[in-house]
Amino acid sequence: MFKNYLIIAWRNLRKEKTFTFLNVFGLSVAFGTAILLSMYALFELSYDRFHENSDSIYQVYQTEHNRNGAQLSISKPIPFAPALKEEVPGVEKITRFNGGTALLTHGEKQLRMSAVFVDPEFFSIFSFPVIEGSMKPVSENAEIAMTEKAAEKLFGKENPIGKTVSIFIDEQEKAFQVTSIIQDIPDESSLNFEVALNFKSQSQRAYGRNIDRWDNSNHEVYLQLSEGTIPEKFEKATRDFTARHYEGYLADARRDGVQPDANGQYLQQRLLPITDYRFASEKDGVAVVNRIYPYLVLGIAFLILFIASVNFINMNIAKSSQRLREIGMRKTLGAGKNQLFLQFWGESLLVFLGALLLGLLLANLLLEPFQTLFNTRASFKNVISFRNIFGFVAAISFITFIAGGYPALLLSKLGTLKALKGKLNLDGGQRLRNSLIIVQFCIAILLISGTLVLWNQLEFMRNKDLGFNKEQVITFPLNGKQDDFRNLQLLRNELTGKPAIRSISAANTNLGRGRDHTTSTSVMTFDHHNKTVRTNVMTVDHDYAETVGLEILQGRSFDRSHATDSLSLVINEAMARELGGENILEETIYLEDSIRFSVIGIVKDYNFQDLDREIEPLTIFLNPQWNMRYAYIKVAPGNLNAAYDQVKLAWNKIEPNAEFLGSYLDENIDRTLSRERSMMTMITSGSIIAIILSCVGLFAISLLVVSQKRKEIGIRKVVGASVGNITVLLTSSFLKLVGIAFLIATPFAWYFSGKWLENYPYRIELNVWIFLISGLIAFGIAIFTISFRTLRAALQNPVKSLRTE
Secondary structure: OOOHHHHHHHHHHOOHHHHHHHHHHHHHHHHHHHHHHHHHHHHHHHHOOOOHHHHHHEEEEEEEEEEEEEEEEEOEEEOOOHHHHHHOOEEEEEEEEEEEEEEEEEEOEEEEEEEEEOOOOHHHOOOOOOOOEOOOOOOOOOOEEEEEEHHHHOOOOOOOOOEEEEEEEOEEEEEEEEEEEEEEOOOOOOOOOEEEEEEHHHHOOHHHHHHOOOEEEEEEEEEEEOOOOOOHHHHHOOOOHHHHHOOHHHHHHHHHOOOOOOOOOEEEEEEEEEEHHEEEOOOOOOEEEOHHHHHHHHHHHHHHHHHHHHHHHHHHHHHHHHHHHHHHHHHHOOOOOHHHHHHHHHHHHHHHHHHHHHHHHHHHHOOHHHHHHHOOOOHHHHHHHHHHHHHHHHHHHHHHHHHHHHHHHHHOOOOOOOHHHHHOOOOOHHHHHHHHHHHHHHHHHHHHHHHHHHHHHHHHHHHHOOOOOOOOOOEOOOOEEEEOHHHHHHHHHHHHHOEEEEEEEEEEEOOOOOOOOOOOOOOEEOOHHHHHHHEEEEEEOOOOHHHOOEEEEEEOOOOOOOOOHEEEEEEHEEEHHHHHHHHHHHOEEEEEOOOOEEEEEEEEEOOOOOOOOOOOOOEEEOOOOOOOOEEEEEOOOOHHHHHHHHHHHHHHHHHOOOOOOOOEHHHHHHHHHHHHHHHHHHHHHHHHHHHHHHHHHHHHHHHHHHHHHHHHHHHHHHHOOOOHHHHHHHHHHHHHHHHHHHHHHHHHHHHHHHHOOOOOOOOOOOOHHHHHHHHHHHHHHHHHHHHHHHHHHOOOOHHHHHOOO
C-alpha cells in the first residue's frame, strides 16, 4: 500500500513539474538558510557552556556610585581575591586574571602571543584541559603553559615540555619553562589566550608595587561558588567586606553627597555568570544580559521557514480544484478519509524530504562563505549535540506535519458528490490564502524596514565626526623586543623627512579596535576641592593632539620647549565640566602622593571609547618614556597605500621579528562596529531571501489565478476590455493584500526600530520616509513578480482561451 502511495505521489509530482520545482526550490532555500542561521544562533548561545562547572562560575564586578550616577567596574586590586576568599563564605575557588600580549623568544624565533597571567586555581575553575605535562599548570612563577597551536608555532614538531622560552618583562628577558600543553581553546570561549603564566610573574609595575594596595585596580577576578551558595545572598554577604577594605571610597562618597542605591550601598560587589558574559552590557552600573541578537537570528530563520511553508500551503490549496474528480473516484471505490489524508500528506512529505536533503547540501556548500560573510566560527561540529539534533528533527517534523497536513486534511474531508461534480467551495481557502500572503509581506516589510534602519544607523556612526582625523592616521602596536621609547625614536629617525609622513606620536591606548583586537581603559579618582573626581586617563608622547587631529579649544597641547609639561595635563570638555570652575586653565590638581599637576589645555570632546558610549571625562598625561604601546603616524592625503607601505617597511627594519599590525583609524572604527555590521548583513540577507520566497509564492498563485480566469479574460477582451484594464483586474487583488501588510507591519517596524536605537547615545532620528521606502520596495517587487504572467494573459489572443468552450 505504501509503495503504491509513493508511486502515485511521484507521478503527481512529475505531472506538475512547475509547481513541484517552485515548492522544492522555495523549501530547499528556506531549509538551507534556516540551518545556517540556526547554526549561528545556537553557536552564539553555547558560549562558555563547555566548562564543567559553568553553572557556578562568575566574574566579580562592582557597582560604584558617584556624583554622576552609578558605574560598573570589573577591575580589582591585587589583594582583593585572596581577601574575598578568606573573609566571605561561599567561595570554592578564586583566580585573578590579567590579559594582554607577551613577546616570546626561543632560539632565533620570536613571536608575540596573547597571554594571560592567572592564579593556579584558574585551570581547576575553567575547563581548559591539559593534554601533556603537569596537570597543575603555572604552579610556580617561572612556569608557562601553552596551547597546542602556540606550541606548534614556536617549537614546530619538537616536544615543548621542559623547553625554555624568554619573555620580555621589566625591560629584560626572563626565562620560563614550558611545563604544560593545553588543549586548544574552544571557539565558543569568551576567554581566549595562547600562553598562560603565573599571576605573580607580572612586571613590578603591574604586580610588585601593588601587592598591598587597595587603591590601584588592574585585573579581573573570577570565582566558583561553593555548592548551595546563592549568588544574591553572596553579594549581600560582601557588604561588610566592602566596608572594611573600601573605607576611604565610602567616606568620600558620603562627603560628596553621593546618592546610594536602594540598600544604602555606595559600592556593591556583584556576580556575573560566565554563561552570560558574552551577552552582558552596562546599564546604570549593573550588568544587563541581553540575548536578543541570537534569538533575532533564530526568529529570522523561523520566519523564512514560515514563508516557504505558506507558499506550500497556498499552492496546494489553490491546485486542489484540479484533483477533485480523483478524490471523488477514490472515495466511490471505498477510500476512507485516513487513506486520502495519508496519500496527500505522503506527497507533501516526499517534497519536504527532498527539499530538506537539498537544504542540507546547500548549507554545507555555503558554510565557508557564510562563516566569512558573518565573521563567525560556527560550524556543524560546534552545534551537534543530542539536544540540538532532537530539536531540529522535532521542528522539521512539526513544520512538515502542519504545512503538508493542512492541505491534505482539507482535501480528505471533501464530500464524494461535490468532488465528482468538480465543485469546491474555496471561500474559506481563499481567505486563508489571502491572510497568509498578508503575513508573508508583513514579514518582508519588517525585514526591509529593519535593514534600512540598520544601514542608516551604521552609516551615521561610520560618518559621524568623532573629533579626530580617522582617514590619515595609521596606528599600530609597538610589539617589538626593544622598549617602546627607543622604538619610537628609531621610528622617527626612519620616517622623518619623508614627504608622505606629517607627524609621529604615541599613546598607551588605541583609538577604536586595531588589528591586535585588544582594547584597554585606565580610570583614576582623586580629590579636588573637597569632592571626588573620576576620569579616564591616557599617557601620550609629544605631538599626539596634532597627529590625531584633536581640536584645542583653550590653552595649548604638550610642547617640547616647555620642560614642565611632564607635570601638566590636557583634558577634554567632559573633564572640564567635571572639575567645574570658570578658569579651568588656572586649576591645580594634586595626584600621586600630592604631586602638583597643572591644566594647560582643553580639547574638544572626541570619541576615545566605543560609539555606543557617551563621551566620558578624559585626562591626558605626557610621559614619552612610559609604556606607550601604540604608535600614531599622520600621513599626507593622496596615496595612502604608499604611505602605509613606508611605515610598514620602517617598522620591519627596526623590529624584523615583530609582526606589523598597522591600520588606519577608520578601519579601527569599522572593527568596533563589526557586530552592527554583522546584524545588518544578517537581516539584509534574511530580507532578500524572504522577498525571493514571497515572490515565488506570489508567482505561483498568480499562475493559478490566471489559469482559472483564462476564459473570463477572453470574454472581457471580446467585449472591449483593454490590456491595461485586464492587468489592473489581475493585479489589484494582490496589491491590496500588500497594502494591508504595509499598514499592519509599519507600526511594529517603527516601534521595534525605536527600541533598538535607544541603545545608542548617538543615533539617527526615525522618519516616515524609511518606512514608505520599505512599502514601495514591497509594492514594486509584488508588481514585478505578477506582471510576467498577467501581461502575458492580457496580451493573449482571446480565441485561444475561448476555443475549448
